[in-house]
Amino acid sequence: MRLIFAGTPEAAVPSLEALAASDHEIAAVVTRPPAPLGRKRTLTPSPVETTAVALGLPVTRASRLGPDETAALTALHADLGVIVAYGGLVKEPLLSAPRLGWVNLHFSLLPRWRGAAPVQRAVIAGDTETAVEVFQLEAGLDTGPVFASETVAIGALETAGHLLARLAPIGARVLARVVDDLAAGIAVPVPQEGEVTPAPKLVLADGRLDWREPADRVFARIRGCTPEPGAWTTVADRRLKVLEAAPARDVAGGAPGTVTAVDRRVLVGCGEGALELLRVQPEGRGAMAADAWLRGAGTGVVLG
Template sequence: MRLVFAGTPEPAVPSLELLAASRHEMLAAITRRDAPVGRKRVLTPSPVAHRAEELDIDVIRADKLDTEVTAKVEALAPDLGVIVAYGGLVREPLLSMPRHGWINLHFSLLPKWRGAAPVQHALIAGDTVTGASVFQLVAGLDAGDVYDEIVHEIEPDATAGELLEQLAISGASLLARVVDDIAAGTATTRAQTGDPSYASKLEDVDGQLIWTQSSDRVLGRFRGVTPAPGAHTTINGARVKVLEARTAPSDAPTLAPGQVAIHNKEVIIGTATVPIQVRTVQPAGKGSMRAADWFRGLRSETVVAGS
């Protein structure tokens, strides 16, 4: 088949690579425009744009799938549109333009966690199982019939970045199989069943750690917002990013929620249940450092998180 691909971030790259190496013809890759990155705000192509150019695939840069993009896709006459984390909606007439419409690789077991940040919300909610689904794109948000899915058990300490990397690879294989089935005329779908839940895009405020919650909930939020938008707290009123955290050893002392201490040369912070060990932090305006080194530099008799 003749394919058009739409995607932007790194988790979309394995799908692009696998489809580009398949027997199908990759006509173009649609991706969001180059964006400023880093402290110097250097204008940088998206991961999909960068990889597509390496693969000699035509790139269409657009922040929305508007009439201009629609006209370009129509001129290509694709059989199928494939979308993986593009970051925008596909509306009519573009939605119905390819002969087989559009299919979407989504990183959840639909209808659970429809929306922009399914992996992140799954971790914040404390889910132990997730997966990836390939479904027919329709006007409703992630509501189309499902072609196929894979189930993935979540490792206890996996962050959103690590889990997305795993699902991007296994999901790409799932997507390629569905594309082959559609081409062969053997693909079947099933309606989504069950009550949907929604995973809105995360903002900076979603990364705030709340120490009056249980350690499981604090760590779930830490894992869900790492690496983006990033976990953070305040220590004696100053903002600090938390880059590495885990459950404290079983011999750690009991601490009040938000109380900060040193145990076996590591920083621990109290929660509503057991303490959490914080190993790497980034104070405002500084680089990342060992939490113990940062703690020693505070020179304060009382150190409290969340204040």
């Protein structure tokens, strides 16, 4: 078939590579424009654009699929549109332009976690499993019937970043199979069933830790907000990023937010239990081991 591929982040790269290696033709790769990255805020092409250029595929940069982009993509007379974490909406008339419409690779057990941050929301909620699912794109947000699904366990210590990196190649394999089945005319979608839960994009405030919560809930939020938008707390009204932590089930927790050092371990009391801080980043400084930070911070530290 003749395909249009839309995607932006690293998680979409395995899918693009899988389709490029298939018997199908990719007529266009749509991705968001270069974004400022790093401390110098250097404009950097998306991982999907970098991969597409290396593969010799035509690239369309677009922050939104407006009338001009719709006209150009419609003129390609594609059989199918494929979207993987593009970061923008596909609306009519572009939604119906390809002969078979569009399919979307999503990283959740739909209809649980419909939206932009399904992996992060699943980890924050303490879910023990998620999925990769390929569904027919509709006007509604992640509402279409599902062509294929594969359930994946979430590791007890796994961050959202690690989980997404693990899901991406699994999703690419499932997506490639669905595209082949659509080409053969044997793909059969199944309507979504179950309770709908939203997964809106995370903002900085989602990363703030509440030490009054049980330790397992605080740990889940740290994992779900790593690497983006980042988990954080405050020390004397200055932000402290929590880059890495671990459960501390072998010790009793002190008062919520109270920091203590036990055999070079940096422990923080929670509403129930305690967490061990491993790596942190004080405001205006670089990342460091938690015990090095605490030696500089002194005694009587309370996190807010």
